[in-house]
Amino acid sequence: MFIPTLERQCTSEQREKFLPLCYDYRIIGTYAQTELGHGTFLRGLETTAHYDPNTQEFILNSPTISSIKWWPGALGKTSTHAVVLAQLYTLGKCHGIHPFVVQLRSLDDHKPLRGITVGDIGPKMGFGPNDNGYLKLHKHRIPRTNMLMKYSQVSPDGTYTKPPRSTLTYGTMTFVRVLIVHGSAIALAKASTIAIRYSAVRRQSELRPGEPEPQILSYPTQQHKLFPLLATAYAFHFVQLAMMKIYTDVNDQINNSNFSRIQELHALSSGLKAFTSWVTNAGLEVCRMSCGGHGYSQASGFPRLYADFTPSCTYEGENTVLMLQSARYLVKCVRDARSGKTLPGTVSYLSEDVSAVHSGGSSGRDLSNLDFLISLYKQRASNQVHFASDKVDRGISAGMDLVGALNSASVHLVSAAKAHSHYFIAKTFVESLKLLKASSELQNVLHQLASVYVFEGIAQSSGDFIEDYILSGSEAKTIRQLAVDLLPLIRVNAVSLVDAFSFRDEVLQSVLGRYDGNVYENLFKWAQNSPLNKTDVHPSYHKYLGPLLKRNQSKL
């Protein structure tokens, strides 16, 4: 995050000064924004940067215990520098959060500089090798030119020039949220690879006396656990490509001072980061549990994969907060649509009259047709967004201000943002396959994946579709069965579909997911290498167990 921030927030002179040092690994930096007392509420950050025109320096301080920077990756023992987000004060006025490059440690002996107290925040659930750290600043001075001034400036005499948009400071977070969508796709692909390969190797239970134990991948319940997640990994792959394309296009516009789509990008990246990381987080646990006891072993790779992935739901914007950000924009779009404004591409459906799609018990609608089902996802999203938006309007009519009305409708706003994200993902998956140049055989297999993703997505949220009369109960049941009917077809290519992710064994880090399937021999080898097995009799025997046993034996 250090380098992307410099690349996006530096003037050209600052780029020339700082970026070569980064690219050549002459300095190592972190992104120090979160504090002990604030991670979500950025306007509440307390670190201060007061400009001193006499020396043309900023004086950085952590004025309170809650203002100590806390969590930034590699801050504790590694980073020599940080981008520090602090409240800018100049000529007696506060101008809000701005980014500053701060050197933390000497480039000679790596010791912390004067006014810098820095260290590791202690053991965490995962990310063991990462020294997430703390930073306490005490009257630490940096040159004026260390404030990143692409968008806002402080002149030598202290005059402040404000940015074209205050939120441009938040640009790196948007970029990383887009990367996390990619990260979700990768993590779910890894978990699917481990679980499906292991399920093809593992044989368990005797269905009928005398019959060989079947591969657990042959059980419909095992397929129902794993194949929708496999399909989701493929869906997220195509979605992260689409998300990155939108990000690149909007970022190019921003670089040309066109800020018209910055809000749409913020809303979409927030919703997709939250949606994909929540779904992946839950999916990793399903994959682990589908591998039985060996899934719980470190040898499976699941404990580390989960412990390292799960903070994706928290960092870079806590997921609920990001869903609310997305929903806030959707509410704005409903208002714009009602006042006749044209809406941007990813939200244009909110101005359509989607109520035309009626439920109908045996209306003869083709419930296996993906284009038709995507129209139902659209209707569900539109209904949920308009419902939540109407709740906000009713709150205001009842005398609340906008903040109060948004807060009181927030549970529904999160549901609406989830439905919006889900519609975007399902639509993107189906549309991406149409554009894919692939053999008819491959198209057929990928269509099976898209179908099980779309069917299962409705089955798992059928309440949304039934409550709004988008589907009848019997239609929902039919779609649920369509998903189950697809499972044996996907079974044929399941192992090939995870092999296609091409994770090397060294990357997958899983004995269960080994490409050669040689699980049991390698589990035993792995166990023998366990530190506890260095000696037959563990030294602790002589200190604790031995004396205890001997003492009790003497009583016999």
Ligand SMILES: CCCCCCCC/C=C\CCCCCCC/C=C/C(=O)SCCNC(=O)CCNC(=O)[C@H](O)C(C)(C)COP(=O)(O)OP(=O)(O)OC[C@H]1O[C@@H](n2cnc3c(N)ncnc32)[C@H](O)[C@@H]1OP(=O)(O)O
């Ligand atoms: C290239 C191949 C790569 C492959 C990689 C694949 C694998 C990689 C996997 C993962 C990679 C990434 C690894 C992750 C490592 C990250 C480690 C963690 C880092 C961090 O956590 S950094 C700190 C993150 N912190 C946050 O995100 C804070 C969240 N809080 C906020 O953003 C804000 O406080 C807020 C938005 C919640 C609230 O802001 P505010 O108080 O100002 O209140 P509002 O009134 O809601 O907002 C005002 C206004 O601003 C708009 N807004 C807000 N944010 C943005 C934004 N980012 N962009 C644009 N606009 C924004 C908001 O919509 C409001 O606008 P309106 O007034 O409504 O118009």
Ligand SMILES: Cc1cc2nc3c(=O)[nH]c(=O)nc-3n(C[C@H](O)[C@H](O)[C@H](O)COP(=O)(O)OP(=O)(O)OC[C@H]3O[C@@H](n4cnc5c(N)ncnc54)[C@H](O)[C@@H]3O)c2cc1C
């Ligand atoms: C592994 C890891 C790495 C990190 N790396 C970095 C880093 O490199 N740099 C950095 O600056 N930070 C980093 N962070 C910090 C991270 O960005 C914050 O933890 C994150 O932004 C969440 O903020 P918080 O911890 O204050 O949670 P809080 O915001 O306190 O969240 C707690 C609860 O409050 C709820 N909540 C908060 N606000 C609202 C609201 N407005 N409406 C409804 N509910 C709300 C949330 O939904 C959540 O349920 C990292 C964190 C982790 C875990």
